[in-house]
Amino acid sequence: MSTSLQELFSHNRAWAARMEAERPGFFTSLVKQQTPKYMWIGCSDSRVPANQITGLEPGEVFVHRNVANVVVHSDLNALSAIQFAVERLKVENIMVVGHYGCSGVQAALEAARIGLADNWIRHIQDVRHRHRQLLDSLPDEVRANALCDINVIEQVVNVSVSTVMVDAWARGQNVTVHGWAFGVHDGLLQDLQMSVANPDALDALYSQAIDRVWDVWNSPGR
Numbered sequence: 001m002s003t004s005l006q007e008l009f010s011h012n013r014a015w016a017a018r019m020e021a022e023r024p025g026f027f028t029s030l031v032k033q034q035t036p037k038y039m040w041i042g043c044s045d046s047r048v049p050a051n052q053i054t055g056l057e058p059g060e061v062f063v064h065r066n067v068a069n070v071v072v073h074s075d076l077n078a079l080s081a082i083q084f085a086v087e088r089l090k091v092e093n094i095m096v097v098g099h100y101g102c103s104g105v106q107a108a109l110e111a112a113r114i115g116l117a118d119n120w121i122r123h124i125q126d127v128r129h130r131h132r133q134l135l136d137s138l139p140d141e142v143r144a145n146a147l148c149d150i151n152v153i154e155q156v157v158n159v160s161v162s163t164v165m166v167d168a169w170a171r172g173q174n175v176t177v178h179g180w181a182f183g184v185h186d187g188l189l190q191d192l193q194m195s196v197a198n199p200d201a202l203d204a205l206y207s208q209a210i211d212r213v214w215d216v217w218n219s220p221g222r
């Protein structure tokens with residue numbers, strides 16, 4: 001094994017020993033149960049680690065990540081993760097989390113050719129196309145950030161209209177879908193004010209959240 005990989009094992013042994021020393025029984029209690037209240041749907045980007053950003057420990061957040069945090073209606077991977085989180089783990093909050101400086105969003109904005117991933121990023125280009133008028137009205141330098149926010153809002157809608165969520169809300173289950181954005185430049189999470197707790201609220205929340213994106217990114221000094 002290469003030295004750099006050996007270092008990962010040595011970091012791991014040190015971490016496990018430190019956790020057990022600080023909190024005896026930590027790992028044996030993890031074995032018994034997984035009861036996270038949160039599901040995180042984020043970008044695979046290495047700068048956006050769910051647990052560290054939110055101060056959550058192993059056992060506290062169920063994570064699904066892909067390029068540019070996209071939830072596609074036919075993606076069995078994402079849908080299975082959402083179903084497991086909602087129906088088995090009974091999470092109370094699902095956060096779709098985008099991030100500023102996202103290469104996937106940037107590629108969609110520039111219609112850049114990457115390869116196979118173009119077909120995945122096409123979903124974000126569709127989002128861009130749907131909101132072209134709003135995006136074109138913003139200054140060049142904030143357009144990618146605005147598309148990051150809009151992409152999150154659209155993916156919150158996709159989660160909310162999935163059969164998993166429709167069924168959960170029909171049963172009266174308490175679960176809310178949120179849209180957040182993470183600033184790689186400052187380490188801070190922004191609430192995009194797109195928190196859907198029942199399907200009746202979806203349309204109004206969507207319109208307000210999209211309007212807010214324009215307000216936020218069009219205002220000087222941002």
Ligand SMILES: [Zn+2]
Binds near residue numbers: 043045102105
């Ligand atoms: Zn990204």
